[in-house]
Amino acid sequence: MAEYSGIGVKKLYYGPCLSAVTTAYTGAAGTELSPAELKAFLAAGTTEEILNIHGDLWNYEKTKPTKTYYKNKLSGKNYRGSTTDTGMSKITFSVGKYDFATKAALEGGAADTTKYSASASVPDVKWTLVGLTEDGVYVVFPKADVVAGSVTTDDAIAISVEATALEPDIALEIEAWISKASVDAAT
Numbered sequence: 001m002a003e004y005s006g007i008g009v010k011k012l013y014y015g016p017c018l019s020a021v022t023t024a025y026t027g028a029a030g031t032e033l034s035p036a037e038l039k040a041f042l043a044a045g046t047t048e049e050i051l052n053i054h055g056d057l058w059n060y061e062k063t064k065p066t067k068t069y070y071k072n073k074l075s076g077k078n079y080r081g082s083t084t085d086t087g088m089s090k091i092t093f094s095v096g097k098y099d100f101a102t103k104a105a106l107e108g109g110a111a112d113t114t115k116y117s118a119s120a121s122v123p124d125v126k127w128t129l130v131g132l133t134e135d136g137v138y139v140v141f142p143k144a145d146v147v148a149g150s151v152t153t154d155d156a157i158a159i160s161v162e163a164t165a166l167e168p169d170i171a172l173e174i175e176a177w178i179s180k181a182s183v184d185a186a187t
Helices: 035-043 100-107 180-185
Strands: 011-015 048-050 059-062 066-071 078-085 089-095 125-132 137-153 156-165 176-179
Touching (some): 035 125, 035 176, 035 180, 048 100, 089 137, 100 125, 100 137, 137 180
Antiparallel strands (some): 011 048, 059 089, 066 078, 089 156, 125 137, 137 156
16 A cells, blocks of 8 residues: 655646546545546646746645534533534645736736736636645645735745635535546556
8 A cells, every 4th residue: 555645746737627527436435536537637728737836835734623522511521522614625835937827817817928917806716726746646626716916935926825625516525635646547
């Protein structure tokens, strides 16, 4: 059995939120996103690779579930607990070098090859986001809420991005980790 640590980030992709699954996963982990489906997403003409992540500003975080404990009034000891929030998964990163189309895709607004115009209203940016770790694991958010802005980092203006995993619009898990080897072998 392979073991992973999810070390660093090697590649990062975004594209339209997955809207259909044609090759469902049939292993013990469930019937959701399959290696073949991820391979097809990565090869799609609408999927973009982010080519420059600034320095060490990549971060993945899954918060712990929130638990509420109830005490036995007679003994003063906890006798049960309930989960009130399952926690959230987030990926944050800064894009150090980009074109105007990437800036518009992540921050909202409009762009062509010579100009970027910021959105006049609060943008609602949703993408499927995929990160490939250095030790060969794809971390996939089938639907991610993307909040981005610009920040000066080391004398350059980077796009600072926070992507939070959301419940997809189709029957997929909120987050999946899939081995690169299984994606490469998928047909």
